[in-house]
Amino acid sequence: MKAKNRDQSLSDSRELDGSYDQLTDSVEDDFELSTVCHRPESMDKLQEQTKFTKKELQVLYRGFKNECPSGVVNEENFKTIYSQFFPQGDSSMYAHFLFEAFDTNKNGSVSFEDFVFGLSIILRGTINDRLNWAFNLYDLNKDGCITKEEMLDIMKSIYDMMGKYTYPTMQDDAPIEHVENFFQKMDQNKDGVVTIDEFIDSCKKDENIMQSMQLFDNVI
Amino acid sequence: MATGVAAWLPFARAAAIGWMPVANCPMPIAPRDNSKKQDELIILNVSGRRFQTWRTTLDRYPDTLLGSSEKDFFYNEETKEYFFDRDPDAFRSILNFYRTGKLHYPRHECISAYDEELTFFGIIPEIIGDCCYEEYKDRKRENLERLQDDQEENKDLKQSNLNFRETMWRAFENPHTSTLALVFYYVTGFFIAVSVITNVVETVPCGSNSNQKDMPCGERYTVAFFCIDTACVMIFTVEYLMRLFAAPSRYRFMRSVMSIIDVVAILPYYIGLVMTNNEDVSGAFVTLRVFRVFRIFKFSRHSQGLRILGYTLKSCASELGFLLFSLTMAIIIFATVMFYAEKGSSSSKFTSIPASFWYTIVTMTTLGYGDMVPKTIAGKIFGSICSLSGVLVIALPVPVIVSNFSRIYHQNQRADKRRAQKKARLTRIRIAKSGSANAFLHSKRNGLLNELLELTGTEEDEQKLMKSTSLLESQHHHLLHCLEKTTAHEFVDEQMYEQNSLETALQAYPSHSPSIACHSSPAVTCCGRSGKRNSPLPNASPSPANPIPAHQSQLQELSALHIQRGNPLTHTSRIPRLRPPLQQPGQHIQA
Numbered sequence: 107m108k109a110k111n112r113d114q115s116l117s118d119s120r121e122l123d124g125s126y127d128q129l130t131d132s133v134e135d136d137f138e139l140s141t142v143c144h145r146p147e148s149m150d151k152l153q154e155q156t157k158f159t160k161k162e163l164q165v166l167y168r169g170f171k172n173e174c175p176s177g178v179v180n181e182e183n184f185k186t187i188y189s190q191f192f193p194q195g196d197s198s199m200y201a202h203f204l205f206e207a208f209d210t211n212k213n214g215s216v217s218f219e220d221f222v223f224g225l226s227i228i229l230r231g232t233i234n235d236r237l238n239w240a241f242n243l244y245d246l247n248k249d250g251c252i253t254k255e256e257m258l259d260i261m262k263s264i265y266d267m268m269g270k271y272t273y274p275t276m277q278d279d280a281p282i283e284h285v286e287n288f289f290q291k292m293d294q295n296k297d298g299v300v301t302i303d304e305f306i307d308s309c310k311k312d313e314n315i316m317q318s319m320q321l322f323d324n325v326i
Numbered sequence: 327m328a329t330g331v332a333a334w335l336p337f338a339r340a341a342a343i344g345w346m347p348v349a350n351c352p353m354p355i356a357p358r359d360n361s362k363k364q365d366e367l368i369i370l371n372v373s374g375r376r377f378q379t380w381r382t383t384l385d386r387y388p389d390t391l392l393g394s395s396e397k398d399f400f401y402n403e404e405t406k407e408y409f410f411d412r413d414p415d416a417f418r419s420i421l422n423f424y425r426t427g428k429l430h431y432p433r434h435e436c437i438s439a440y441d442e443e444l445t446f447f448g449i450i451p452e453i454i455g456d457c458c459y460e461e462y463k464d465r466k467r468e469n470l471e472r473l474q475d476d477q478e479e480n481k482d483l484k485q486s487n488l489n490f491r492e493t494m495w496r497a498f499e500n501p502h503t504s505t506l507a508l509v510f511y512y513v514t515g516f517f518i519a520v521s522v523i524t525n526v527v528e529t530v531p532c533g534s535n536s537n538q539k540d541m542p543c544g545e546r547y548t549v550a551f552f553c554i555d556t557a558c559v560m561i562f563t564v565e566y567l568m569r570l571f572a573a574p575s576r577y578r579f580m581r582s583v584m585s586i587i588d589v590v591a592i593l594p595y596y597i598g599l600v601m602t603n604n605e606d607v608s609g610a611f612v613t614l615r616v617f618r619v620f621r622i623f624k625f626s627r628h629s630q631g632l633r634i635l636g637y638t639l640k641s642c643a644s645e646l647g648f649l650l651f652s653l654t655m656a657i658i659i660f661a662t663v664m665f666y667a668e669k670g671s672s673s674s675k676f677t678s679i680p681a682s683f684w685y686t687i688v689t690m691t692t693l694g695y696g697d698m699v700p701k702t703i704a705g706k707i708f709g710s711i712c713s714l715s716g717v718l719v720i721a722l723p724v725p726v727i728v729s730n731f732s733r734i735y736h737q738n739q740r741a742d743k744r745r746a747q748k749k750a751r752l753t754r755i756r757i758a759k760s761g762s763a764n765a766f767l768h769s770k771r772n773g774l775l776n777e778l779l780e781l782t783g784t785e786e787d788e789q790k791l792m793k794s795t796s797l798l799e800s801q802h803h804h805l806l807h808c809l810e811k812t813t814a815h816e817f818v819d820e821q822m823y824e825q826n827s828l829e830t831a832l833q834a835y836p837s838h839s840p841s842i843a844c845h846s847s848p849a850v851t852c853c854g855r856s857g858k859r860n861s862p863l864p865n866a867s868p869s870p871a872n873p874i875p876a877h878q879s880q881l882q883e884l885s886a887l888h889i890q891r892g893n894p895l896t897h898t899s900r901i902p903r904l905r906p907p908l909q910q911p912g913q914h915i916q917a
Contacts, residue, residue, distance in 0.1 A: 169333020
């Protein structure tokens with residue numbers, strides 16, 4: 107009885123306040139604590155499955171667990187963490203695409219295994235592996251080919267990270283132009299989509315791209 | 327960049343793989359990780375309590391004591407640990423700052439002791455997390471006020487030599503400064519009381535003469551009362567003139583409420599002096615005497631409570647206005663109803679609606695004088711409803727207003743505090759954000775110098791100009807640099823952006839904007855490939871097909887940039903020699 111009256115008066119005062127939006131606001135139930143906790147597999151197993159040494163896995167896990175004590179990252183956290191590296195622009199879209207690429211089992215959260223598998227491919231994989239991973243990142247609907255719309259989304263998200271204060275001033279069609287360039291280079295049979303083979307082929311022919319792939323060899 | 331996520335920097339750099347295939351430029355070279363030593367545990371001995379942490383944890387904040395080489399001063403060779411002779415309890419929160427990136431303020435800690443610890447370890451208190459920031463600021467303000475009070479007491483004891491006018495003003499405003507001021511304070515207070523009492527006693531009927539009815543004392547002892555009145559007014563006039571003389575800003579003083587009250591209090595006397603005892607104007611003269619009662623307001627200089635009451639009334643004006651408005655509505659409604667209800671009865675006192683106002687007010691405030699009573703049944707019914715609702719309409723808002731007073735008063739104080747803090751907090755966040763962005767731009771300019779000198783291969787120059795950016799920072803800057811190359815745009819700060827947009831609008835003289843080896847423009851690809859050029863950029867090179875003049879202009883710009891920064895490039899003789907080496911494949915001028 108008492109609790110009911112309290113809730114009633116609470117909602118009354120909220121309505122009078124005018125600041126209470128009944129559609130979006132909701133009273134957090136105290137019992138619905140997100141007690142999702144995830145423990146990764148043992149280090150030996152991870153060492154077999156990835157190409158990191160034990161020490162590297164230790165460093166990675168410590169950093170991971172520091173930022174996400176519960177053991178998993180959800181998309182919001184992911185975006186927050188990533189946005190701290192790009193203070194000037196809006197990195198949320200690109201972080202979203204990254205999250206989709208890391209979350210291989212599509213359960214809405216990135217566990218340490220997902221994290222470490224992805225990093226292992228990018229940082230310790232062969233050129234083919236890396237290009238495969240990049241292709242997977244671009245292919246938003248995972249149908250095996252990149253369309254112009256998908257590429258445009260990716261490009262826009264990258265340009266968004268630059269923010270407003272750039273030199274030269276960011277034109278609205280800069281991403282579109284960039285996508286045209288990309289397709290000119292990559293789409294060999296000019297059918298409007300880039301398949302995985304065309305992608306890998308064209309990348310291998312491009313010296314710049316090959317050289318930049320070398321950057322990832324000594325990130326950790 | 328919040329270094330709490332420093333551990334995720336390798337991930338952010340790995341995520342840059344998405345930019346590589348779409349970039350048309352080569353990526354800049356990554357900073358070398360020269361320190362290949364493994365991560366080790368550091369022992370920090372603080373007054374006997376041992377804390378242990380990884381070296382990389384401390385290295386996150388290189389501009390603090392623990393993160394820099396300053397801690398080597400505290401290194402103890404025998405025990406292989408760092409010894410600090412400080413408070414171990416406060417050190418806990420400091421070490422937690424390194425671990426989590428958030429600085430917390432423990433509530434049980436004394437504010438000045440905590441501040442000292444922060445200063446010792448080189449941590450600025452502004453980065454205290456939001457959860458503890460308000461508490462910290464409150465305590466700090468209390469402390470400051472306490473210090474200020476101490477200082478003011480000291481100041482009062484000191485007799486600084488103000489001039490006569492300022493001394494007088496201080497004496498008037500604060501009677502406790504000197505004995506004379508206190509005397510003056512009490513004398514004026516006494517005379518105000520005397521004046522008010524005379525005004526009251528003047529109207530009391532004294533004993534009567536045998537042939538006349540009771541006269542008020544004022545008419546019986548006219549001379550006596552006149553003398554007292556004159557004396558009071560003289561004192562008040564003198565006081566007013568002295569205040570006017572001593573006021574630092576006479577105009578502002580004349581506009582203040584207290585001076586208006588003073589003027590209103592003494593004016594009737596002078597007007598009465600001037601006016602003759604004419605029967606026509608004596609009525610007006612009598613009215614003027616009413617204003618003498620305003621002398622009672624002069625007491626508010628003597629009473630803090632009156633001043634606070636006046637202030638709260640002023641601040642609750644809207645509440646009072648609402649009460650008045652709802653009362654007026656109710657009065658009009660009930661007066662109308664009562665008038666029409668009583669219209670039928672004969673010899674009714676409810677002659678008009680305005681006449682019924684008096685009945686409604688008296689009934690609603692539950693006074694019930696009884697001079698107007700309804701006689702018809704309908705009138706009685708509505709009269710009872712009126713008195714019942716009167717209880718609600720009047721009795722309810724009054725406690726609400728009373729609580730409103732205290733609530734609004736406290737709320738104002740808290741709102742002002744919060745607003746001041748919010749502005750300060752947003753400024754901090756903005757500074758931190760722009761700080762990290764500016765750090766990148768700053769290091770970019772330094773990085774240009776480094777790249778230039780790396781080509782000449784002189785190690786000493788490189789070391790001379792290498793700022794002490796940590797490896798973390800240089801890796802982060804490399805990441806941002808890669809993004810610039812991918813999108814063929816550069817980060818600039820806000821001022822430069824405004825400047826550039828102005829200049830492209832005006833198409834004025836070329837500006838000294840920093841250019842990098844990969845000259846970028848919307849029409850020309852970042853590899854300097856010649857081709858369509860839509861708009862002549864301020865610093866476009868004259869012949870696009872020839873890369874060498876482009877670089878000359880860039881070099882000239884660089885040297886101009888150095889001169890602008892006041893950094894004299896001492897090796898200007900080396901610059902012409904850079905022309906041949908520019909054709910190295912690392913530059914990729916012509917794709």
